[in-house]
Amino acid sequence: MSKSFRWGYILSGVMLALLCSLVLSALYGLLLSFTSLPESRLLMNIILAFSVFLAGWFGANRAGSKGLYHGLAIGAAFAATIFLLIAIFRAAPPSWLEIFERSLISLASGSLGGICGVLLHGNLQR
Secondary structure, eight states: OOOSOOHHHHHHHHHHHHHHHHHHHHHHHHHHHHSOOOOOHHHHHHHHHHHHHHHHHHHHHHHOSOHHHHHHHHHHHHHHHHHHHHHHHOSSOOOHHHHHHHHHHHHHHHHHHHHHHHHTHHHHTO
């Protein structure tokens, strides 16, 4: 396997993170609609972290090397995509604290997912 940086895996990881976030957010929205659960920013952050972790794991596992770099790139690209979508569709701009919080969550969970994806790369192919 080549040890180079794979941009295709980053793009597919970002797409996976967007899809996972969309599905989990929709399920959470349905849960909020049909139950008396209160809306929680913590659960939205957990959905964000899980989605980017999964995408970082997937992208780095497919690449087979440089898990930290692939995971960081997926987290950064996902955060940039989310902020672009927020700028387009949301009336009020996000606060700096919100930008920092979501960027930190995306970068950290993408990095951890990338590291885990490379560490488990050899174990899953046996």
